[in-house]
Amino acid sequence: MGGSTQENLPPGGGEQPLIGPGHSYGSVTDKISAIVLTQRTTKGWYLGFAISFALVMTLMAAITWLLLKGVGIWGINVPVGWGFAIINFVWWIGIGHAGTLISAILLLLRQRWRTSINRFAEAMTIFAVACAGIFPLLHMGRPWLAYWLLPYPDTMGTWPQFRSPLVWDVFAVSTYATVSLLFWFVGMIPDLATLRDRAKHHVLKVIYGVLAMGWRGSAVHWHRYEMASLLLAGLATPLVVSVHTVVSFDFAVAIVPGWHTTIFPPYFVAGAIYSGFAMVMTLAIPIRAFYKLEDFITLRHLENMAKIMLATGLIVAYGYMMETFMAFYGGHAFDRFMIMNRMTGPYAVIYWLLILCNIVIPQSLWFRRVRTSVPALFVVALVVNVGMWLERFVIVVTSLHRDFVPSSWGMYYPTAWDIATFVGTLGLFLTMFYLFVRFLPMISIFEMRGLVEESGKKG
Amino acid sequence: MQPSTKKRPLYGLIAEFDNPSDLLSAAHRARAEGYRRMDAFTPLPIEGLAEAVGFEKTRLPLVVFIGGLCGCIGGFLLQYYPNVIDYPLNIGGKPLNSWPAFVPITFEMTILAAALTTVFGMLAMNGLPTPYHPVFNAPRFEMASRNRFFLCIKARDPKFDLKRTREFMQGLKAREVSEVEA
Numbered sequence: 001m002g003g004s005t006q007e008n009l010p011p012g013g014g015e016q017p018l019i020g021p022g023h024s025y026g027s028v029t030d031k032i033s034a035i036v037l038t039q040r041t042t043k044g045w046y047l048g049f050a051i052s053f054a055l056v057m058t059l060m061a062a063i064t065w066l067l068l069k070g071v072g073i074w075g076i077n078v079p080v081g082w083g084f085a086i087i088n089f090v091w092w093i094g095i096g097h098a099g100t101l102i103s104a105i106l107l108l109l110r111q112r113w114r115t116s117i118n119r120f121a122e123a124m125t126i127f128a129v130a131c132a133g134i135f136p137l138l139h140m141g142r143p144w145l146a147y148w149l150l151p152y153p154d155t156m157g158t159w160p161q162f163r164s165p166l167v168w169d170v171f172a173v174s175t176y177a178t179v180s181l182l183f184w185f186v187g188m189i190p191d192l193a194t195l196r197d198r199a200k201h202h203v204l205k206v207i208y209g210v211l212a213m214g215w216r217g218s219a220v221h222w223h224r225y226e227m228a229s230l231l232l233a234g235l236a237t238p239l240v241v242s243v244h245t246v247v248s249f250d251f252a253v254a255i256v257p258g259w260h261t262t263i264f265p266p267y268f269v270a271g272a273i274y275s276g277f278a279m280v281m282t283l284a285i286p287i288r289a290f291y292k293l294e295d296f297i298t299l300r301h302l303e304n305m306a307k308i309m310l311a312t313g314l315i316v317a318y319g320y321m322m323e324t325f326m327a328f329y330g331g332h333a334f335d336r337f338m339i340m341n342r343m344t345g346p347y348a349v350i351y352w353l354l355i356l357c358n359i360v361i362p363q364s365l366w367f368r369r370v371r372t373s374v375p376a377l378f379v380v381a382l383v384v385n386v387g388m389w390l391e392r393f394v395i396v397v398t399s400l401h402r403d404f405v406p407s408s409w410g411m412y413y414p415t416a417w418d419i420a421t422f423v424g425t426l427g428l429f430l431t432m433f434y435l436f437v438r439f440l441p442m443i444s445i446f447e448m449r450g451l452v453e454e455s456g457k458k459g
Numbered sequence: 460m461q462p463s464t465k466k467r468p469l470y471g472l473i474a475e476f477d478n479p480s481d482l483l484s485a486a487h488r489a490r491a492e493g494y495r496r497m498d499a500f501t502p503l504p505i506e507g508l509a510e511a512v513g514f515e516k517t518r519l520p521l522v523v524f525i526g527g528l529c530g531c532i533g534g535f536l537l538q539y540y541p542n543v544i545d546y547p548l549n550i551g552g553k554p555l556n557s558w559p560a561f562v563p564i565t566f567e568m569t570i571l572a573a574a575l576t577t578v579f580g581m582l583a584m585n586g587l588p589t590p591y592h593p594v595f596n597a598p599r600f601e602m603a604s605r606n607r608f609f610l611c612i613k614a615r616d617p618k619f620d621l622k623r624t625r626e627f628m629q630g631l632k633a634r635e636v637s638e639v640e641a
Binding site for chain 2: 024025026029030151157158159162163165167168171172175178179182183186189190193194196197198213214215216217218219220221222223224225226227228231232235236238239242246249446447449450
């Protein structure tokens with residue numbers, strides 16, 4: 001506590017307020033709704049949107065070529081059949097998890113600081129899951145037959161293999177997408193009503209009015225609404241843990257050395273939250289600067305997120321440590337070879353980069369100076385995003401490329417199409433995010449009014 | 460407000476307040492006065508307000524529990540039926556009803572059904588979507604989603620009397636009391 005800090009923190013530490021001084025119900029409403037309704041769309045927005053949209057077009061081209069030629073245009077082959085598609089799938093799904101954590105788990109734990117970041121973290125979840133969902137579909141080779149994964153009485157008289165983690169994945173990811181979407185939309189209903197009431201343009205009024213479904217802020221409605229939010233939070237909490245657990249089962253249920261370990265579920269969940277918070281930070285820092293939201297997304301928010309990143313990063317570090325330890329302690333020749341190959345084999349550079357990005361650099365978050373410096377946090381968050389992607393690369397590729405019989409070893413190199421598809425989903429994610437901040441309230445207005453009330457009582 | 464211009468039937472009287480505590484005490488006083496059919500409209504949830512306007516308890520948790528239970532049973536049967544009844548495959552004598560492998564999907568289906576029940580149950584109980592509601596006719600009601608707090612006593616309240624109820628409401632620290640057309 002108390003050290004010198006960059007952005008005018010009150011001296012002596014202590015709890016900093018969650019919202020800047022001098023705000024009232026009205027000013028909070030006006031400031032957030034103005035971003036959508038009255039502020040002019042800036043050149044920066046158009047530029048960012050144009051770049052992101054160009055990347056979406058790249059994605060479309062990559063997918064079209066894939067559908068014409070098949071998965072042979074990617075770098076996958078025996079023995080590495082999973083490659084970029086599965087790496088990116090796991091990475092994107094993981095990113096989504098912080099949104100659910102912020103909106104559900106922190107709600108149950110009554111962490112009021114979640115209020116100003118939960119809305120766009122939830123939006124981030126949905127967009128990340130949408131990007132994630134593309135990969136396994138394309139990876140199937142014949143995406144137009146994707147519905148074969150669903151259980152329905154088909155004319156072939158067969159059923160999906162319900163004992164396979166890949167089918168569990170279908171249920172887990174589609175449930176996660178549905179519940180996240182519901183949670184996000186329900187959370188937005190009162191704010192959509194605010195936009196309906198404040199929109200000047202007739203067409204906007206009608207659109208927001210239809211979306212708000214006639215919400216009028218009745219006391220009885222609020223009562224049921226709050227109950228519903230609490231129930232959804234209670235349901236989403238075990239769900240988010242189960243989703244990445246099931247994703248880790250895709251690996252852990254197989255007998256490949258490097259995958260077949262019981263530590264995978266907890267370590268995947270921690271890694272998911274780790275990368276998710278890094279992504280929230282990556283998005284929050286530019287947004288608060290761009291839209292001048294420092295009053296709402298304060299340094300305290302950023303510092304709290306940095307602390308969560310530090311904690312989950314340590315769990316991930318423990319996971320890496322245990323993997324290595326068990327490889328030797330387990331006395332299994334293939335496991336021992338796998339870990340040595342990871343650290344010293346052809347992909348060793350990637351492994352050590354991963355350790356650098358995920359374990360070494362984030363230790364700087366122990367220092368309050370780093371946690372309260374916005375540029376430093378932004379850099380650490382980007383580094384963790386990269387690190388978590390590398391982690392998935394190491395898990396997928398180094399485990400598969402040299403498993404049991406040396407005669408079937410091989411190398412994996414991504415092709416230009418792999419990279420185009422990945423970068424394309426980054427564009428898709430950003431495009432959806434640009435549209436979101438432009439057309440929907442990116443901070444929960446009615447929950448921010450609740451914070452005004454609190455700080456009003458204190459001062 | 461000009462009471463004489465009203466031609467359409469009356470929905471009720473609405474009072475506008477500046478802050479939640481005035482509204483809350485007004486609701487308590489109206490209840491003590493014997494009014495039963497009323498509602499309050501606020502830009503944020505206010506602790507205890509639903510009870511003050513006479514709302515007892517929501518059955519939403521029970522409905523969600525039933526929804527979740529249906530999802531749980533349905534999810535399990537979804538796997539039991541193909542594996543045991545419709546398409547039994549004997550693989551090395553392993554049991555057909557290998558329930559541990561069915562746990563993840565059963566769990567996901569439980570959550571999915573419960574979440575859908577929560578959202579659609581909440582909307583249905585609240586009567587949303589509502590394309591038309593008389594309370595939107597109240598003057599400045601668009602401020603109910605910004606920073607104003609409203610209390611409405613409905614005309615169908617047995618104790619409602621236009622003159623006396625208006626006088627009562629005017630004594631409640633309200634900024635303004637106005638009539639709402641149905």
